[in-house]
Amino acid sequence: MLSQWIDNQILLGAAQAGITLVAALLVVAVTMRLKLGLKKDILVGLGRGLVQIVAVGFLLTLIFSADLWISIPIILVMIVTAGFITVQRIKSIPNALWISLAGISAGAGSVILVMTILGVIKQDLTSIIPIGSMMVYGAMNANALLLERFHSELASHAGQVEAGLALGAPPEQVVAPYARRAVTAAMIPRINGLQSLGIVWIPGAMSGMLLSGENPAYAGFYQFVVSGSIFVTVGITVLISIVLVRKQVFSKAEQLLIRAEEN
């Protein structure tokens, strides 16, 4: 209906966003009535979300006309930002930022590079940047889940960890069960995502291709490429991060640096 009235595509987008915003404000009104205390968070979220994504949209129209190499600093900025966002919630793990940067770079960086060189990801900015961002985003979430879970496992099992150390066991052996649980916790959302692909949800890449009129069968294959690549990214990220973090939670004299949770 809107497209019949508005010719200009940008104005059409603004009008569509405006209607969505009105719907979101109705939800805010309901939360206020229920006194959920979420008003500020939701309003800030809506405001930031709208401004950020529209700004990125305008920025991408400029970037897409640039050379291919510009994708390198853009992906790097994404990785560094993802590292900083991860450690906001995990301050008690020593060197969490460096671990996150190493894990996310190794996972997302290597998969984006290899897939682009092989041509699985099209060698143009309109493919590399959005698909790269999905991988960095996947790596960021997996890394955050991994570190958070590993920390909470150690804090709640500090007694057993120290019992193992006191028996003269190497730290990596003592934390192995908790490292396994953390890796599993970080991988489960991705495994669920793969299992439910196409049945429970049609993810962003395929949705975008369908919206722009691509052949649905090709869109299906391509969605698997994206989801599979994110899975590989997440796998590499969590494996690198867990290897690095399990050393960081011990001092040189093999003392546990994570304090036990108060009961």
Place this chain on the structure above:
Amino acid sequence: MDRDEIKSPVLLKAEGLGYQVDGQVLLSDINFEISTGERVAIFGPSGAGKSTLIRLLNRLDEPGSGTVYLDGQDYKEIPPRVLRRRLGMVMQQPNLFPGSVADNLRFGPTAQGESLDEARIKALLSGVDLKGFADRDVAKLSGGEAQRVNLARTLANKPEVLLLDEPTSSLDQAARREVEETILSVLDSGEVTCILVSHDRAQVQRVADRVLVLEGGKLIADSPVEEVLDAQSMD
């Protein structure tokens, strides 16, 4: 033979030992020597720094100042895993690993690439009065049984010194007695030197020959058990 008459070389020596967390001094300038075969209690009120001291001896925490000498060697020069096998620690909570009793006994020796044969497992379990418990799931043990498995698990490493950190304080009265009797029989049957942390005056009298009294993170007395406990009212 009276243990007091044995003149043994110094096995463990703490020199100027101190520890602080976030600017709060938990222990300061602790000095003592312990000879082979001695049974020493670290005694004092709650918050005196007893557990902090025994953790420093096992180097589970790093001293802020001073050090410990084991057989004349600065313990910071001994690889932590080797040190911790030589100074075997039994913590307040059993902290057993999921699995069978035998799995727990094998943990220490396996970690250093050794195996623990069936005969040794039987001997260790018999030493803590748990004959036939090798295949039991640790999740099904009572508190007293779990703590005795904990003791046997530490003994599986053949430590020279046994560090006991309030080993009975998390148990009920009956289990407390049973674990203490096991500890006494282990001490009577072997050559192991023992350091017991306890706030239980009667237990200290039953187990130890000598007492280090801590108060507010300072060592305020170091004397034979009867002298210290007769002179002080610590209850």
